[in-house]
Amino acid sequence: MKTDYFSQRSSIREYDNKSIPESLIRDIIERAMRAPTCGNMQLYSVIITRDPNKKAKLSEQHFNQPAATNSDLILTICADFNRFSRWCEISGATPGYSNFHSFITALTDAVILAQQIVTIAEMEGLGTCYLGTVTYNADAISNLLELPSLVVPVASISIGYPKNIPAQVERLPIEAILHNEIYRKDSDEDIRRLYKAKEEFPENIEYVKINSKPSLASIFTDIRYPKEMNELISQKFLSLLNEKDFLPH
Template sequence: MISSLKERRTIRKYLNKDIDEQLLNELLETAFRAPTTQNMQVYSVVITREQENKEKLAPAHFNQPTVTSAPVVLTFCADFNRFIKWCEQNHAEPGYDNFQSFVTAAIDALLVAQQFCTVAEISGLGCCYLGTTTYNAPQIAEILHLPKFVIPITTLTVGYPADIPAQIERLPIGAILHHEAYQDYTPEAIHRLYFEKENLAENKKYIEENHKENLAQVFTDVRSPRKDNELFSKTFLDFIVKQGFRLPD
C-alpha cells in the first residue's frame, strides 16, 4: 500500500466507462470516516454525473478537458449550513458565522477529499484535483445552488485511467522536514534543494517556451502572477462574506 501511494499519479484522461454507484457510495462513505474537527462534519460533497451539468461547470474550471471527460466530478464544500440549522432547531445559539469557522469547515472538506482520493486510487480509479475551485467559487456556487454558509473548496475529477502518465517530480524530503523547530533556508540550501527540479528537461522546456530566465520566473510571471492572485483573493474573500462568514476587522 505504501508503494502504491508513493507511485500515485494525477490522472486527467479517463476511459469511457462509468463508475458504479454502489462503488462510488462506498468510497465516499470511507472518505467520510476522515478526521473532522469536534466531529461536526462541516462539509458536503456535490456529485456531478450529467454531461450537461459538467459542461456548465467547465468554464469555472477554465474549460479543462478533464471536467467534461470524467464520468464523475466531485465538488467538496465547506458547509456550516447544515450544522447551524441543527443548532437552531435545538434552541442552541450557533456562533459559526466567523472566519475561524470557515477555516474549520475548509480543513474538514480537504481532509475528506484527500481520503476519498486515496481510497479511489487504491480501488483502481484515477483522480485529478482542480485548483480552480476557489478561483471561481461564486460561479460554481451558482451552478450547484449552494446556500448561505456553503463554499466550494476543491474539486476532484474521477474515472478509470485511460493511460498512466509520468510521475510529477517532488522536492527532496530535506526541503520539507524541520526537526524540532523550523530551520530557515540559506541561499545555498535553496539552490541545492531546487537544483534537480530546475534542471529537469520538461522544466527547461517551460522556461524556453515562456521566454524566461529561470523556472521561478515561470511561476511568478506566467503560472501564478501577482495580479491573478490578488484578483482571485478578492473574489474569494468577497464570496466568503457574501455566504455569511464575517472576516476579522
Template structure:
C-alpha cells in the first residue's frame, strides 16, 4: 500500500464520468473517522456538483479549468458555527471566537481533507488541491453562503483520471527530517538538497521562460511574490475577523 501512495500524482484532467453518490459518501465517512481535536469535528465540507455553481466558484480559483471540468468540487471549511450553536442550546458558554479556535478548526479541516484524498486515490480516483481557497476566501464564502465562524481553508477537485501525468519531483528525504532536535541548514546543505530539483530540464525551462537567473527567483518574483503574499494575507485575515474570530 505504501508503494501505491508513493506513486501518487496530482490529477487536473478528469473523465466525463460522475462519481456515484454512494462512493463519495463512503469516502467522506472514511475521512470523518480521522483524528480531530477533542472529538469536536470542527469542519464542514461543501459538495459542488452543479455546473452553474462550479462556474460561480471558478473565478475565486483564478478560473483554473479543473474547477469546472471535475465531476465534484469539495470545499473543506474550518467550522465552529455548528459547535457553538450546540453549546448555546445546551446552556454552555462558548469561548471560541479567537485565533486558537480558528487554527484548531483549520487543522481539523486539513486533516480530514488529506484523509479524504488518500481514500479517494486508493479507490482509483484522482485529486487536486487548490491553494487558491485562502487567497479568495471572501468570494467563496459568498458563493457557498458560509455563515459566521465558517472559513474555507482548502478545495479539492476529484474525479476519474483522464490521463496520468508524470510525477513531480520531491526533495530528498533528508531535507525534511531532523533527528531529536532541528538541525539548521548550511549553504552546502542547501546546495546539495536542491541540486536535483534545480537540475531538472523542466525547471531550467521555467528559469528561461521567466527571464530569471535561478529557480528560486521564479518563486520569489513570479509565482509567489511578496506583494501578492501581503495582499492575500490582508484579505484572508480580514475575512476571518469578519466571520467572527478575534485576533
C-alpha cells in the first residue's frame, strides 16, 4: 500500500487548547462544497457549535465523550431538503421531497460533504472525530439546533488541533471487503481467518480481558452496540423522520 496521508491517518480524540481561525473553517467548508452532490442540489446544511454554553449542551447529547467536550468546535451536518423545497415553492414549483427516498438522497449528500470536510481539515493539520452518537439523540440535537421540517442531523464532527497522534488501530484485510463481480460466499472458516488479526490485536485482547467477556464479538453485541439499544434508537430515529416530514403520513 502506498504511504501517504490517506494510509497514515487516524481519528483524533484529544485536542490542544487552541482555537481554529474562523477563516480556516470557512475555507475548509467552501472547498468541501465541491464534493459530488446529487443533481447539484446540495441537500445539506452545516451548523457550527463553538459557543461554550451551547457546546456544553450539545456535548451532553453526545454523552460528554472527551472527543466532544475537549474539541474546539463541533460541526453538525444535516440532511436538508428544507432550503431546496422552499426555493421550489417561491419559484412556483411543487416540491415532492417529503418521503423516505428523498431523506436517503439528502443523507448521502450530507455524509459525502462530512467526509470531504474531514479530509480537508486533516490535510490542513487539524484533528477530527465523528461522533457516532448523533443518531442516538437526534431528536434532542434537533431541538437544540432548532432544526425545521425536512432537516435531520446525520453526522457530527469534532475538530481541533491534535494534542498527539495516536497509533493506528487495526483494519480487516482488503479481501474481507472486496468482491469481484458478485458477492462472494464466505465459509465460517473464511470469516474466522478474515477476523483473526482483529481478534489478536493487543488492545482488543486487553479490552476483552478487562470486561471479562468470552470473545471480542461479545464486546460489541453485549456492551457497545447491543440489540435492545439499536432497536430503541431505530424507533426514536424513525419518529424523528416522521416528525420532520420525511415519512409518508
